[in-house]
Amino acid sequence: MSRPAISVKRVREDEQRPFTELWMSARVEAGVSPEVAARAASEGRVAAALGREDVRAYVAMADGRAVGFAVAATSPFSALTEAPCVTIDQLYVVPEARKHGVARQLMSAVTVYADSRGCEQIGCNVPAQHREANRFFARLGFSSQVVRRITTVSALRRRLGTDEQRTHSLEALLHRRRSLRARAAQSANRLAG
Template sequence: MTRSQVSLRPAAVADALFLAELWADSLRRTDLQEQVADLEVVIKSAADSPEQRLLVAEHDGEPAGAVYLRVATVSPINLEPVVQALSPHVLPAYRRRGIGRTLMESAVAYAEELGVAHVMTAADSGSRDANRFMARLALAPQATVRVAATALVRSKIEAQRPGTGRGLTSRQRGQVLAARRSLRRKESQAEA
């Protein structure tokens, strides 16, 4: 029995459609044509930069997964260098064939090549399999990243602002509810 081959290669502009389908949940919400155009820019940028790599994993010659690697810092305030393995994804039909491991191995090799002591990645918080896979590779959680629409965050901030009547403390809320119950009782007694 022959073993299937997994190989990595740099992404080419022709891979943009494949990457748009693979990373559909990670891309900006727009039509497929604009996502493909975005990815063409990303592919060209990665090809021109010594600090970025966009790799496509192939299984028996067919595109099966991809990862975007870049050298950065842990955060803007923690300047420790790190290789970020962004969006290491494998098509569902190709999972459990060593492709994810190969993608993460490429991140480790890139870090070693550059003398970078840490590798960082992220997995969807709702993906139990992806998080377990990353944990088996010794990647521990460091932060929880939260995202929301700007307008939604603004509305929540405004609702919690003191003095607006909407962001009441629990004591104030209790007083308002007690006053409302009292008014209702008085109204129901007056009607009876």
């Protein structure tokens, strides 16, 4: 059985539907409920991301259907360097199309994008628990450079013991009010954008 011909094209504003459907599938496969994924798409999260100048998305097609996507963004490698770097934020291939060269084709498109932006480095975000994805990137020459750890603000505050110190103070009350206002403003901006 021969492999289907794979074509990769940039996702344009008028061609977002196949990409959005794949993005929702990737979110569901990652453990997000279908309802939450659909709500995020309907709220314009995909359109907002694709509308940014520093973000580029590609969709891979095989036999007339979308089978994978890559999302890359250009930014400095770190806050203290000015050298631009393309970071692959997401790379996804539908399960039945994996191990057929789809991801390699998407990576080729990202490489051309990095060249066009004058970037000497390409980075990627790969969840530590995804062994196959880590192997794929390692085979392409990506090495582990940093480990990115994430926590919530409230969890860190508890661990640092600052919750107890600020519980009864006026400063704590003002801080909570500012945090609530900032979150409300972010939510309003997401809904408006």
